[in-house]
Amino acid sequence: MDRHSARSAIDTRHGVILYLEEISVSFAGFRALNKLSLAIDKGELRCLIGPNGAGKTTLMDVVTGKTKPDSGEAYLGQSINLLNMGEAAIANVGVGRKFQKPTVFAELSVKENLSLALAGNRGPWRALRYQESSDSRVKLEALAEQIALETRLDEYAGGLSHGQKQWLELGMLLAQDPTLLLIDEPVAGMTDAEVEKTGELLRALVPERTVVVVEHDMNFIRSISERVTVLHEGSVLTEGLISEVQSDARVREVYLGEC
Numbered sequence: 001m002d003r004h005s006a007r008s009a010i011d012t013r014h015g016v017i018l019y020l021e022e023i024s025v026s027f028a029g030f031r032a033l034n035k036l037s038l039a040i041d042k043g044e045l046r047c048l049i050g051p052n053g054a055g056k057t058t059l060m061d062v063v064t065g066k067t068k069p070d071s072g073e074a075y076l077g078q079s080i081n082l083l084n085m086g087e088a089a090i091a092n093v094g095v096g097r098k099f100q101k102p103t104v105f106a107e108l109s110v111k112e113n114l115s116l117a118l119a120g121n122r123g124p125w126r127a128l129r130y131q132e133s134s135d136s137r138v139k140l141e142a143l144a145e146q147i148a149l150e151t152r153l154d155e156y157a158g159g160l161s162h163g164q165k166q167w168l169e170l171g172m173l174l175a176q177d178p179t180l181l182l183i184d185e186p187v188a189g190m191t192d193a194e195v196e197k198t199g200e201l202l203r204a205l206v207p208e209r210t211v212v213v214v215e216h217d218m219n220f221i222r223s224i225s226e227r228v229t230v231l232h233e234g235s236v237l238t239e240g241l242i243s244e245v246q247s248d249a250r251v252r253e254v255y256l257g258e259c
Helices: 003-008 056-063 087-092 110-119 124-128 134-146 162-174 192-203 218-224 242-246 249-254
Strands: 016-027 030-041 045-049 071-076 095-098 180-184 210-214 227-232 235-241
Touching (some): 016 056, 016 210, 030 056, 030 210, 030 235, 045 056, 045 218, 056 210, 087 095, 095 162, 110 162, 134 162, 162 192, 192 218, 227 249, 235 242, 235 249, 242 249
Parallel strands (some): 045 210, 045 227, 180 210
16 A cells, blocks of 8 residues: 555544554553553644653654554554554554654755655655656745745755754655654754744644644643643643643642642
């Protein structure tokens, strides 16, 4: 099944694109996830928060196939069983992941980085020439505009600011046309202006795509998402509107450090 067909097979007739049921993961006796259940709607921008060790990274590892759980179920849509698939197959059906630290090709230009991403598995030489067709050039220029780098296409990626490198990596991920995006701490180390622009970029991705953001910056979370899920000790502590979550005494105790 090719990539387009695989993504067309995602059944979201009931509105849910990611469904986790009682997922448990243990590492050397430590319970990283403890019967965690979670549902994310199609076209939603959901933020995940929680203290260090709450299970946020492990959750993303399970969804992307990096970690297999001890028990539980994980589905993309109603019928795609993620636990029966490897990392490459999961990426092929439309699950993309962006890690906290940007990984771009510093010695290549912004244009060449995007070309490589758009070219996919064509090989390095054909990939670097991929933008020469009119169709691919249009795609590349639209992608560059989407990530606010349209005026920096000929600059080396290594010379970009930290925030711009994050946007470039996001663009490289979007070039693979993911349906579900998992993004880890996208604004860590950014300037205020870059944080604001990143919020605009992420909000613009929905409802065409579903975005799950792990973040600690509560002001940023408030600016991009209405619904928040709080993890604690490998389980969902609570979820709801950001105003409801921030007023929850349990959240203040375990996450905000208040008694």
